[in-house]
Amino acid sequence: MNAAARSEFLSRRRVLRSASVGFASLVLSGCGFALRQAPTFAFQTVRLQGSEGTGVARDLREGLQANGLQVLTSATAAPNQAAQVVLTVLTDQRERVVVGQTAAGQVRELQLRTRFVFRLRGANDRDLIQDTELLLERDISFTETAVLSKEYEEALLFRDMQADIVQQVVRRLAAVKSL
Structure with a gap:
């Protein structure tokens, strides 16, 4: 594999990785997943x-x-x-x-x-x-x-x-x- 082909392969791999991370975050936010927040109370x-x-x-x-x-x-x-x-x-x-x-x-x-x-x-x-x-x-x-x-x-x-x-x-x- 020459240098140009290797560079193209690595750039496509980065794009796919970014797309999969974006898709995973979209799926998690769509299902209601959220990190636990600090509690709020009805009293002081x-x-x-x-x-x-x-x-x-x-x-x-x-x-x-x-x-x-x-x-x-x-x-x-x-x-x-x-x-x-x-x-x-x-x-x-x-x-x-x-x-x-x-x-x-x-x-x-x-x-x-x-x-x-x-x-x-x-x-x-x-x-x-x-x-x-x-x-x-x-x-x-x-x-x-x-x-x-x-x-x-x-x-x-x-x-x-x-x-x-x-x-x-x-x-x-x-x-x-x-x-």
Whole structure:
């Protein structure tokens, strides 16, 4: 293949590649595909109550503040300060369950669970989101020879589940369109 033919082949290839990228973007935009946008809320202030000292509640407070909401807690606001909605954390617990053992009774596999139950009420005590349970589970292998590294891995998985719960709660709060 001479240089002119090679140059023509490469230019046609670029044109085809550009056309296919343009066609793919047209198809994706036509089907309604769009990147997730920052959430918008029907309220500006939220009171967070119940289990305020837990890791999920702290991360949730920070996540809501990062999205432009004013978050009131028992530590940050006077009890008579009004909030448009009240987010009540009913349950925030972590579980570590043995799901696999050897014949000698040694632990080989664990299941890590994070359970988070919350509700959202308006200022008029109307339920905006009824009691909602979020349950996340992760499986982890276990060996006695690597206890420290497995503890570190367990902590990372719990942090990951915690961040996932915060994102789910923020999305559910953003789904509330009217008070």
